Every structure is written in structure tokens, then in C-alpha cells.
Amino acid sequence: MRKIEVPLRENLSHGHLACAGCGAAVSMRLTLKALGEKTVMVFPASCWSIIPGSWPYSSFRIPAVHAGFVTGGATASGVRAALDIRGDHETIVAVWAGDGGTFDIGLQALSGAAERNEDFIYICNDNEAYMNTGTQRSSATPLFAWTTTTPVMKPKENPKKDIMAIMADHQIPYAATATIAYPEDLLRKMEKAMKIRGTRFIHLLSPCPPGWRIPSELTIKISRLAVRSRIFPLYEIENGEKYTINLKPEPYPVREYLKLQGRFSHLQDLETEVIQKNVERAWKRLLRKAKA
Ligand SMILES: Cc1ncc(C[n+]2csc(CCOP(=O)(O)OP(=O)(O)O)c2C)c(N)n1
Numbered sequence: 297m298r299k300i301e302v303p304l305r306e307n308l309s310h311g312h313l314a315c316a317g318c319g320a321a322v323s324m325r326l327t328l329k330a331l332g333e334k335t336v337m338v339f340p341a342s343c344w345s346i347i348p349g350s351w352p353y354s355s356f357r358i359p360a361v362h363a364g365f366v367t368g369g370a371t372a373s374g375v376r377a378a379l380d381i382r383g384d385h386e387t388i389v390a391v392w393a394g395d396g397g398t399f400d401i402g403l404q405a406l407s408g409a410a411e412r413n414e415d416f417i418y419i420c421n422d423n424e425a426y427m428n429t430g431t432q433r434s435s436a437t438p439l440f441a442w443t444t445t446t447p448v449m450k451p452k453e454n455p456k457k458d459i460m461a462i463m464a465d466h467q468i469p470y471a472a473t474a475t476i477a478y479p480e481d482l483l484r485k486m487e488k489a490m491k492i493r494g495t496r497f498i499h500l501l502s503p504c505p506p507g508w509r510i511p512s513e514l515t516i517k518i519s520r521l522a523v524r525s526r527i528f529p530l531y532e533i534e535n536g537e538k539y540t541i542n543l544k545p546e547p548y549p550v551r552e553y554l555k556l557q558g559r560f561s562h563l564q565d566l567e568t569e570v571i572q573k574n575v576e577r578a579w580k581r582l583l584r585k586a587k588a
């Protein structure tokens with residue numbers, strides 16, 4: 297991966313309310329370094345309705361628009377239109393929505409905006425459950441994971457929704473996956489997205505210590521193992537058809553990723569093997585799409 301310079305400027309300042317080791321706080325810090333101060337960010341309800349602090353105080357050095365849970369794509373379309381009417385085509389409009397706000401409840405607004413190719417960067421901060429309300433399953437929750445609505449005696453029965461495939465089918469100019477263990481890749485993708493007009497989609501995987509039942513110091517390691525085990529491959533899609541895989545790690549057992557997380561501690565060998573097979577199938581599908 298190409299080395300890039302990390303901007304020194306912090307647009308997420310101290311005093312925020314994220315839990316210790318929150319992967320999303322690192323994701324946000326890096327994202328705002330890349331996007332810079334001339335950004336308006338739209339926040340459908342999520343942990344990020346709380347983290348910046350309560351009015352009139354804020355940890356953000358950018359304007360934030362708190363929006364209804366379902367409305368990320370629609371609100372950002374309106375903010376973009378309002379800026380354009382004022383002749384400001386320079387300020388970046390971004391959405392920061394959780395997996396619940398993207399894969400589930402905000403999907404309709406996102407799909408509508410993507411189909412119109414609205415000019416904004418939509419960032420899905422995926423911690424694989426509804427964390428702000430106490431870890432309920434979403435359609436981004438992985439197969440067999442524990443959540444409060446998929447308890448150990450009845451863990452999640454369905455695989456994670458393939459949001460990248462859904463976004464690719466909208467033929468938007470740019471979609472990419474990224475995670476905090478690979479900050480240069482994350483920053484490069486944000487910078488690339490900034491140079492493109494139209495709907496750009498970034499899928500960020502952000503480990504969540506309380507929701508994943510992990511020690512707070514393991515956030516980065518688990519983010520790295522998600523990529524190394526090919527559970528969360530790093531790739532880009534241009535115009536819905538040109539796939540580029542950014543990292544092709546040597547095969548690494550998913551068991552090593554799963555065993556560090558309390559949300560998977562009830563898994564038997566059989567279930568781990570099912571997950572391993574699913575990951576291998578998905579990786580082959582990705583290689584085919586990338587013609588790699
Ligand atoms: C229409 C509506 N339903 C429910 C809620 C309550 N609510 C606020 S945040 C949240 C969870 C959001 O989950 P996600 O989008 O994954 O973001 P996270 O909290 O995990 O960062 C819920 C259910 C709400 N604000 N509005």
C-alpha cells in the first residue's frame with residue numbers, strides 16, 4: 297500500500313463521549329482529517345448522536361446536522377441542494393450513519409439518493425449491531441453472533457447483508473471498504489472519494505468493545521484480523537463494475553478472529569467451519585468480480 301501523509305489537524309477534539317477503545321472514534325478522527333473543515337456532516341441517529349456531546353458544546357470542528365434515523369440520504373440531498381443554491385459547490389456534504397441506519401432503516405433514502413447520483417459521500421460506520429440502544433441485531437450482524445435480540449440459545453440465523461453489492465448495483469461512481477487497522481488505505485480512499493462527484497459510498501468496519509465483548513485495547517488488532525481472515529476484504533468498486541482488491545492477505549483462519557470476541561464465544565467447531573466456508577465462497581466471488 298502507498299504511504300501517504302496523515303494531516304496533523306484534528307477535527308474531532310478531546311472531550312467526546314465514545315467508550316474506551318471505540319473503533320468508530322478512530323474511524324471518525326481519520327475521516328475528518330481527510331475530509332477537512334469544509335465539510336457538513338449529516339448524522340442519522342446512532343452512537344454519534346451522543347458522542348460529540350450535548351449542545352451548546354461539541355467535539356466536532358465541523359458543522360453537524362442531526363437527522364431522523366431513516367433520513368440520511370434524503371437530508372444530505374437537501375443540504376447539498378441548499379449549498380448549491382448559495383453557490384457553494386466546494387463544501388463537502390457527508391453522511392455518517394450506522395449499520396442500522398444504512399443496511400436497514402435508512403436503506404430506502406440511501407437507495408433513492410444513490411439512484412439520483414446525489415453529490416455526497418455516504419459513510420456507513422458498521423459496528424454490526426444497533427449499539428447506541430444496547431446491541432440489538434441488524435442485517436449487518438454476522439451469522440451466529442450474539443446480540444441482545446439474538447441470545448446465545450438462539451444466535452443470529454442469517455448471514456450479513458452484502459451492502460457493497462447493493463451499492464454497486466446502483467452504479468454509483470465510487471464505493472470502497474476500509475477499516476482503522478489500515479489508516480493509509482482509509483485516508484487514501486477518503487481523498488479519492490473527495491475528488492469524485494456524485495454518490496460515493498464508504499463502508500467502514502469499526503469494532504465496538506462493549507457490543508463485540510472485546511477488551512478495549514484489542515480494537516485495532518481485531519480490525520486487522522477481520523481483513524487478514526478475509527471476513528472484511530479491502531476493495532473498491534468504480535461505476536458499479538470495476539473492482540479493485542487493495543490487499544490480498546495469505547489465508548488466515550477465521551477462528552483466530554472469532555475467538556477473541558465474546559459475541560462468538562458460544563460457537564462450536566461446526567459453526568466456525570460454516571463461517572470459514574462462507575468466507576472462502578465470498579472471497580472467490582470477489583476475485584471473480586475483480587477478474588483477479
Ligand atoms: C425511528 C427511530 N427508531 C429508533 C430510534 C432509536 N435509536 C437511536 S440510535 C439507534 C441505534 C442505531 O444503530 P446503528 O445505526 O447501527 O448505529 P450505532 O448506534 O451502532 O452507532 C436506535 C435504534 C430512533 N432514534 N429513531
Ligand code: SF4
Binds near residue numbers: 317319320347504506
Ligand atoms: S457502544 Fe460501541 S460504537 Fe458506541 S460509543 Fe461505545 S464503543 Fe463506540
Ligand SMILES: [Mg+2]
Binds near residue numbers: 396
Ligand atoms: Mg451499529
